[in-house]
Amino acid sequence: MGDIKQIFNKYPEAGRDNLIPLLQDIQSAEGYLSQESIVKVGSYLNIPSSKIFGVATFYNQFRFQPNGKYHIQVCRGTACHVLGSATVLQELEKQLKVKAGDTTRDGLFSIEVVACIGACGLAPVIAINGEFYAKVTATSLAEIIDTYKVKEEE
């Protein structure tokens, strides 16, 4: 939480206009927007936390839980979309039993939906902690997830 003070210092005379950049900074420092940080931003900017949450949930970019140990980015760019990324996302949500933006209970996996990650040739693409997986299908998805689970059990 020390960081959050430093972030505030970047916006000395902050008002409502600074809300989004402030939240972005906090998210990049802490990986997500915690309840605590939203309340702090609220008292710093004098905005009720419900309003901040309302604004933050309006944009897809914000997360409200820490990333999982394995952070899965699902590309929803055009190329991936055309080749079935919607099904990939659905399948992933089903397998992990959490929605995009959420983290599994055990803290292992989290899902994020992202725009084109520049690997259109490999569509549909997912990236786990930066490592790309190409031409994902429901079956390959299950296998990929399994390798991480196995890795954990070892």
Added chain:
Amino acid sequence: MDFTINVNNKEFKATQGETILEVLNRNGIKVPTLCHLKNSMPTGACRMCVVEDENTGKLITSCSFPANSSMKIKTHSQRVVESRKTIIELLLSNHPDDCLYCVRNKNCELQDLSEEHHVRERRIRGVKNSEKLDLSSASIVRDPEKCVLCGRCVTVCEDVMGVACIDIINRGNKSIVGTAFNQGLNTSSCINCGQCIMVCPTGALTEKNHFAEIQDALNNPAKRVVIQYAPSISVSMAEELGMEEGIDINGILNAALRKVGFDNIFDSSFSADLTIMEESGELVQRITEGGVLPMITSCCPGWVKYAEEFYPDLIPNLSSCKSPQQMLGAVIKSYFAEKENLKPEEIYSVAIMPCTAKKFEAQREEMTQAGISDVDAVLTTRELTKFLKLYGIDMFNIQPELTDSPMGFRSTAGKLFGASGGVMEAAIRTAHFSITGKELVNFQIPQIRGLERRKETKIKIGDLELGVAVVNGMANAKELLDEIKNGRNDIHFVEVMACPGGCIGGGGQHIGTSEDQLKARMKTLYKIDENETLKVSHKNPEIIELYDNYLGKPLGHKSHELLHTKYKKREVMI
């Protein structure tokens, strides 16, 4: 009136800055609205109020567009009517169709809209909303499935109540009204005022209901079921019953409650008198012994929670007196219980209140004696109407009756509690007597009467010049509270009521209460005060009897045990 605007081929006068809707309504043309809320900034969210401007060929939202002379408005062209109808059909497409089980059945704007627009078939089939009920609050139940996202609750909560614990969260078809992190209302700064219910067009917001428990108690021969009703109830129920607004139904209410089977009928205006005895005593004590000033009233549980959350610095200023509801509750289960040879647990104590926050108050830990709640269940004005229906009481065909002794008699001072300024007026009457030994010459204090949001005046009591301030509508209190926090010291006594107008405008009252109705209720209270002779709490014979037989003196040992309490800072997500 500086220009005219063409509406349906007629010229209507309009003033600069007026919205199209205002011009239309003034000229007897009705246009349906949904998100629109009088006295608040238009949001233009629902587009229900569209009209067609023939000059531009556009559909515009009449609630937010200012009228101007170049417009040629059609309020019910085919395009307009179809567009409105489509909006309604879209709202219905994901609505749970629960009318027969819904608390707002026959009192629902969505039903009205659909009926007015002759929606007779299901052209659009959507996925039904599926959201969990939020039952976490002691006062308010939220059913997001029935929400049409008009945003009126959000606006009221922020603009009128200054709380802002809810907002529209998420986007697109995932949007819902929720608290920060979409948690239960009980974790938020919600003060349980119920003003959001008052503006909700559907059954998405309602009060937490306790009919079953009350019926159980009534059916249990081992229970003595006692009921009290708040000062504002008898003058604000008429609209609910379809009677003339503002009339006082006190007598028939007593009779009706007796018919339902309540064993004893008491009046919270009696305990308002009791509150005045204690509170004016406390005020005089604070002034003469150098206590924390200004003293601020604590009989509104919405305000008390607001103070605990937003103004913890001012908690020492709060009067230690419990509210009339809780004072009567405490006295019923002690004084009355002893008198009747009953154990406290043999009594089931119900309160009829204009207020949803009273439900929260009744279950507060501070409001118990040896683990037994002072008050067991609270019914709002709206619920009482339903309850009377359930028991088949015909309110148009009933002879008035009196309340019961020893806690049914009241002064008009106690009755004044129902309107903003009433507690102050009542307290001053008794404080004047206890300081000077003489009654006031003029009992009425016009400067603190009326619906104005903030009222202040100075009152001479002997050598003392008492500075008093009265605020109603929580958001309006902020300014004054900040002044006090920043050291303003010419005020001795402050009355705060969370709801606009005070309890007559409470969140448990008739849905759709208009400003005219508020005025009518207020007028009736003032008329009662004018017409009756017992105008001061300290001369109420039942109050004198209670002190003589049981309590001793105001602020005495017994009083402290039963009638006073303390509050502390409350941690919630603000």
